[in-house]
Amino acid sequence: MTSKVKPIAKDMGIERRREDQPEERLMGRVIACDGGYATVAALASEASDDASSFWSIGRLISIAVGQNRVVGMVYKLNAADARWEDQQFNTIHAEIELVGEIRSSDSGELEFSRGIATYPPLGSVAHRIRSKDLMAVHLRHENRSMVIGTLSQDEQIPATVDIDNMLSRHFAIVGTTGTGKSTALALLMRKCLEVHPELRIMLFDPHNEFSTAFPDKANVLTADTLELPFWLFQHDEFAEVIFRGREGVQEEVDALRELIPEARARFGAKQANGSKLVRRSVDAGNISADTPLPYRMTDLFAIIEDEIGQLEGRHDRTVLKSLKTRLEALVNDPRYRFMFSARTVDDNMADVMGTLFRIPLNDRPITCLQLAGVPSEVVNSVISVLCRMAFDLAMWSNGTCGVLVVCEEAHRYVPQDPRLGFGPTRHSIARIAKEGRKYGVHLGVVTQRPGELDPTILSQCSTIFSLRLANDLDQEIIRSAISDSSASTISFLSSIGNREAIAFGEGIPTPMRMKFEELKTEFLPGSPIYDMPEHLEGHAPQVNLGSIISRMRGNHIRDDNRADGQAA
Ligand SMILES: Nc1ncnc2c1ncn2[C@@H]1O[C@H](COP(=O)(O)OP(=O)(O)O)[C@@H](O)[C@H]1O
Ligand SMILES: [Mg+2]
Missing domain, CATH: 2.40.30 (Elongation Factor Tu (Ef-tu); domain 3)
Incomplete structure (x- = not known):
């Protein structure tokens, strides 16, 4: 069927028709x-x-x-x-x-x-x-409506989305690779910020492609610049980093759960003594393995050593030794420097959260977290920690610090198969999906495989932009997401063009087939890493193997620091 659209006469309302046509x-x-x-x-x-x-x-x-x-x-x-x-x-x-x-x-x-x-x-x-x-x-005249493109049916008619409705009930962008999801996301994020300049956005960027999309609005964090102290991790998140889902380590996990509160209490006590301030007494009973209070790894190691040295210890010695070995390996692994880099442990939670969640905004409301350089086995924990912190921040601020959390490739973190993925990540994203609305935490998910995304997450996304979907199962999922009466609307999901979408749900006046407006070239998402510099085009680029190996060994961070005059 043709989808050729003939522009309607500028003087709207007048049908143009050739005189000779019956x-x-x-x-x-x-x-x-x-x-x-x-x-x-x-x-x-x-x-x-x-x-x-x-x-x-x-x-x-x-x-x-x-x-x-x-x-x-x-x-x-x-x-x-x-x-x-x-x-x-x-x-x-x-x-x-x-x-x-x-x-x-x-x-x-x-x-x-x-x-x-x-x-x-x-x-x-x-x-x-x-x-x-x-x-x-x-064009229903709602005050927060934003134009995001045009109707496929008539390019003279703007396609609009009600930003507040879209945000408060979460949104999803789905579509086969290359159809324009990332670009649509960049476009929608810009529109959200136009309406809500005070909105903070935490963007998980698994392909490191969004730094080019927001040169003016994003604070880009890479594996090298991310700082997420280990003591901010809750017990199960930290355990995921240490044990990576291994079997047969339950005793070590349990020992860790008991020892971390002691390390936290020890640090708190030292702080209180050292500063000679009259502080609320640090009561180990009030501290759990999840309390976001700092502790030192050296204290944790010392506590483990003490335990090992005791005749009637609570834990098996081999278990404790194994745990200590694992922890030491982790602390010394350059890939985990973002957790252990701080030379001194301070209670810098305010700085860390301030950077991550843009408080103050400093004209850069987006945190773009490039995940391509983060070890894949740790990505889950990082996302879990950040989603949890986003929720807690909004909750404890009584909704004054609203955050939009955006997950590209969401099916990786919250897969449909409950055996895959990581429980705490699933939990913290689901919490935003289910309860975020109360506190102004919004979720945006992007995926090329809606069929592989946890259906409970997708079902909480009340506005859906579906670009072309090739897979039958994926089409079926989207078809069942749209209300019964509109199911036929998307019977043609497999055949729409690039940049075109079927949009429906809370934020959309009526299900529509639309084309996203063109995003300026300078704001297109893209992968800067693989972009060939112009002068090199056609030539084999120079490879500096020495510097690559140095990066692999994690030495570049130290080098960078030295250059900044803050050598360890
Ligand atoms: N709204 C748009 N404006 C301009 N170019 C677009 C738009 N949507 C898609 N494109 C083009 O299509 C390419 C692929 O889009 P992209 O968003 O990366 O797709 P996906 O994320 O679905 O793989 C982009 O690099 C861009 O050149
Ligand atoms: Mg993409």
């Missing part, structure tokens, strides 16, 4: 109606004909019913007797899903409402929707 060609008549759906019989000539191209999948049409117009979307087309004669008019049957009704108010304004008061009687005339009506459907 009226019939632009019209059809209702021959069946069953409440939600109608069938329209119409005459059409070749598919390339402008006049007939409005009988095309995904188009809105209108049916005159008294003073009102019932609006419907074409979702299926048949030649009436399964034949097509060239050079003639053929009868076609268009299956229409009824999406709402347009009424003129007393003041003469057009009002669109979902739901239909009067159904079209048989024989009612169906015709191309007027531009004014299309405007009325898509």
